[in-house]
Amino acid sequence: MENFINGFINNEFITALIISIIPLIFVLLYALIAILGELKISAFMQERLGPMRTGPWGIFQPIAEVVKLLQKEDITPDAVNKPLYNFAPFLMFAASYACFAVIPFSSHFIPASLNLGLFYLLAASSLGVISIVMGGWASNNKYSVLGAMRSASQIVSYELPASICLLTIAALTSTFTFGGLGVSKELMTAVGGTHNGFLAGLDIQHINVAQSGGFWNWFIFGGPGNITKIWVIPFTMGLALIYFIASLAETNRTPFDISEGESEIVAGYFIEYSGMKFAMFYFAEYANMYIVAAIMTILFLGGWTSPFGDYMNGPIWGAFWFVSKAFAVVFMQIWVRWTLPRLRVDQLMNIGWKVLLPLSIVCFLVITLWGVLH
Amino acid sequence: MGEKKKVDVEYSPFESDKFRVNIGPQHPSTHGVLRLEAELDGEIITEVIPHIGNLHRCMEKHCEFKTYPQIIPFVDRLDYCSAINNELPYVMGVEKLLGIEVSDKVEYIRVILSELNRIGNHQIAVAAFGLDTGAFTPFLYLFRDREFIVKILEHCSGARLLYNYFWIGGLARDIYPTFKEDCLDAIKRIRITNAEIMDLLINNKIFIVRTINTGILPGDVAINFGCTGPVLRGSGVPFDLRKAQPYSIYERFDFNVCVGTGELGTIGDSWNRNIVRMNEMEESCKIIEQAIAQMPMEGDVREKVPKRVKPPKGEIYSCAENPKGELGFYIVSDGTDKPSRIKVRSTGFSNLSVLPDISKGYMIADLMVTLGSLDIVLGDVDR
Numbered sequence: 036m037e038n039f040i041n042g043f044i045n046n047e048f049i050t051a052l053i054i055s056i057i058p059l060i061f062v063l064l065y066a067l068i069a070i071l072g073e074l075k076i077s078a079f080m081q082e083r084l085g086p087m088r089t090g091p092w093g094i095f096q097p098i099a100e101v102v103k104l105l106q107k108e109d110i111t112p113d114a115v116n117k118p119l120y121n122f123a124p125f126l127m128f129a130a131s132y133a134c135f136a137v138i139p140f141s142s143h144f145i146p147a148s149l150n151l152g153l154f155y156l157l158a159a160s161s162l163g164v165i166s167i168v169m170g171g172w173a174s175n176n177k178y179s180v181l182g183a184m185r186s187a188s189q190i191v192s193y194e195l196p197a198s199i200c201l202l203t204i205a206a207l208t209s210t211f212t213f214g215g216l217g218v219s220k221e222l223m224t225a226v227g228g229t230h231n232g233f234l235a236g237l238d239i240q241h242i243n244v245a246q247s248g249g250f251w252n253w254f255i256f257g258g259p260g261n262i263t264k265i266w267v268i269p270f271t272m273g274l275a276l277i278y279f280i281a282s283l284a285e286t287n288r289t290p291f292d293i294s295e296g297e298s299e300i301v302a303g304y305f306i307e308y309s310g311m312k313f314a315m316f317y318f319a320e321y322a323n324m325y326i327v328a329a330i331m332t333i334l335f336l337g338g339w340t341s342p343f344g345d346y347m348n349g350p351i352w353g354a355f356w357f358v359s360k361a362f363a364v365v366f367m368q369i370w371v372r373w374t375l376p377r378l379r380v381d382q383l384m385n386i387g388w389k390v391l392l393p394l395s396i397v398c399f400l401v402i403t404l405w406g407v408l409h
Numbered sequence: 410m411g412e413k414k415k416v417d418v419e420y421s422p423f424e425s426d427k428f429r430v431n432i433g434p435q436h437p438s439t440h441g442v443l444r445l446e447a448e449l450d451g452e453i454i455t456e457v458i459p460h461i462g463n464l465h466r467c468m469e470k471h472c473e474f475k476t477y478p479q480i481i482p483f484v485d486r487l488d489y490c491s492a493i494n495n496e497l498p499y500v501m502g503v504e505k506l507l508g509i510e511v512s513d514k515v516e517y518i519r520v521i522l523s524e525l526n527r528i529g530n531h532q533i534a535v536a537a538f539g540l541d542t543g544a545f546t547p548f549l550y551l552f553r554d555r556e557f558i559v560k561i562l563e564h565c566s567g568a569r570l571l572y573n574y575f576w577i578g579g580l581a582r583d584i585y586p587t588f589k590e591d592c593l594d595a596i597k598r599i600r601i602t603n604a605e606i607m608d609l610l611i612n613n614k615i616f617i618v619r620t621i622n623t624g625i626l627p628g629d630v631a632i633n634f635g636c637t638g639p640v641l642r643g644s645g646v647p648f649d650l651r652k653a654q655p656y657s658i659y660e661r662f663d664f665n666v667c668v669g670t671g672e673l674g675t676i677g678d679s680w681n682r683n684i685v686r687m688n689e690m691e692e693s694c695k696i697i698e699q700a701i702a703q704m705p706m707e708g709d710v711r712e713k714v715p716k717r718v719k720p721p722k723g724e725i726y727s728c729a730e731n732p733k734g735e736l737g738f739y740i741v742s743d744g745t746d747k748p749s750r751i752k753v754r755s756t757g758f759s760n761l762s763v764l765p766d767i768s769k770g771y772m773i774a775d776l777m778v779t780l781g782s783l784d785i786v787l788g789d790v791d792r
Binding site: 077080081082083177178181289290292293299300301373374375376377378379380381382 | 428430436437438452539542543544545546549550553609610613615616618619772773774775776777
């Protein structure tokens with residue numbers, strides 16, 4: 036993709052600029068679609084119509100909401116710590132946007148093809164919690180401090196099971212890169228697999244290539260391999276479920292939306308925000324939903340590879356598959372949100388530390404043992 | 410545009426480990442304009458003080474300047490979720506002062522509409538309780554089906570919320586021809602939805618862990634605080650005015666008094682208070698079915714309505730089982746067409762008074778669940 040654009044423009048800097056702007060355009064468009072999707076899906080589940088007045092079938096509702104937020108007065112309360120208060124929403128959005136640097140769209144377009152992509156994702160997505168604490172504390176409001184503290188503890192404790200899921204898949208990918216199980220060496224080198232060793236598993240390209248060749252090769256179904264992989268499938272599926280639950284908690288979605296639990300602390304850390312700064316938090320929430328959905332897609336659902344082997348496979352189809360898989364996961368998140376009640380903060384910690392973390396460690400041990408035995 | 414006011418704020422860390430937050434009056438889950446002053450130790454509640462009176466409308470004083478029939482709309486506005494049930498004890502009391510016996514048809518219509526309204530109230534209570542735990546979808550399902558009840562009441566009285574339908578000595582107007590069929594349809598619908606709500610909300614694992622063992626109210630404490638209705642019965646005390654001192658024609662029907670059994674959690678916790686409401690809806694359906702089978706369709710509902718309500722000198726306490734508990738009216742008549750004094754024994758006031766006692770030591774999220782399970786309406790608390 037870089038070469039393709041550079042061929043037209045012949046300027047490294049402008050090429051880099053274009054490459055970095057494409058994800059921004061994508062995330063803005065995606066946020067609009069996801070907001071409309073949330074409105075319409077929740078309306079469908081609750082036997083309502085949802086927005087119907089703005090355009091045909093209400094499709095311009097998210098645009099109307101953005102325009103409304105832009106028009107709103109940007110209130111900075113007197114009692115806030117102004118620099119931190121004003122900076123927090125932008126840091127939140129920047130952290131989400133930074134994650135998009137390594138999120139691929141297809142085999143030929145990853146904005147920044149790092150060889151330690153998973154590490155980068157973990158680091159960048161953790162930045163968001165700093166802005167939550169920053170915004171909550173700087174607002175100088177008891178509700179927002181409560182919300183920020185809840186959110187920080189929640190995100191930190193749920194990052195552990197999520198990281199173990201990432202680590203498991205990285206280890207599994209390294210095994211396949213070494214052993215060449217079901218993945219041809221030529222394919223590996225063709226997509227730029229220049230390094231090998233354990234770190235190979237941290238490259239998002241390798242993870243995706245290892246899962247190519249049909250949906251039975253996805254890591255949710257045990258990854259590539261012969262029929263002996265059948266007894267590892269429950270563990271990989273469990274791992275996918277653990278990651279999905281942990282990702283709900285990391286994005287502060289129901290049933291883990293205690294940091295903005297409207298029935299207790301009204302809106303949590305962004306209670307004092309209005310106008311465009313509120314919109315930043317709002318956008319970042321939807322962007323984070325896509326990020327965790329994309330990670331889920333990369334790790335477990337085969338990334339950009341086609342579910343039908345070589346049928347409908349290729350760079351353009353890759354973008355289609357990747358985005359549709361990620362949207363399916365986003366739909367799951369919305370579905371869960373409109374079905375379940377909310378957990379309490381201590382129950383949330385119990386689930387994170389006493390259930391998800393031990394289970395993910397068990398899955399990690401079993402799956403890596405299986406990898407070693409091969 | 411005024412000048413920007415400078416506010417001095419100290420950016421010191423919280424000086425102690427306890428701090429006070431105001432919850433309400435503008436808060437999504439205080440069920441109206443209730444203000445709770447809570448002292449928190451981190452997330453744990455050490456003290457709750459309810460501040461009431463934001464919806465005080467001097468209802469009792471107003472009544473002294475209105476004639477007896479003019480008071481009925483005021484009575485509607487006490488607990489606006491169950492207006493029909495509020496009218497019943499008032500008109501019964503004035504009828505007793507006047508010595509009027511209403512016809513069987515009127516009694517049956519009153520019972521049917523009261524029970525329909527009771528179901529509607531419990532639907533709102535369960536829906537709002539679910540909303541307090543974060544479940545939004547069951548809220549809309551219950552409101553969708555409350556519409557069937559509201560339609561029946563609208564057909565009868567012309568109003569959807571504040572009916573002014575029970576008059577002293579009868580009813581405002583006769584019921585409409587398809588009344589019985591509509592009631593049976595509504596019951597069928599309510600049963601389907603309640604089964605759905607049991608699956609979606611009440612037996613949901615998250616809902617159960619959120620509501621069991623929170624806000625435990627032992628039976629003797631409930632009696633000491635004067636709690637009535639599902640709050641008392643959730644604590645395992647089988648006290649229901651419809652059985653304890655049958656008024657109107659309730660002794661003609663076969664129904665059970667639902668109590669919290671502690672099948673999940675502890676007797677007297679939020680889950681048990683809520684399940685009492687779910688079971689009571691079914692009992693109300695049974696009463697309505699029996700009443701519809703027995704009800705005579707002929708007769709004038711206004712034949713006993715007096716032209717001028719002027720009770721003799723005297724006083725009376727008339728109470729009935731409101732969906733939220735015992736609603737009583739103490740009416741003092743001085744022989745004129747206006748009451749000398751009316752005192753309302755409201756359900757919400759007594760039920761809310763127990764909140765500081767049962768929410769200590771729980772988390773702030775539990776406070777909202779406990780408050781939701783008490784099912785207060787501030788129009789009733791503040792009057």
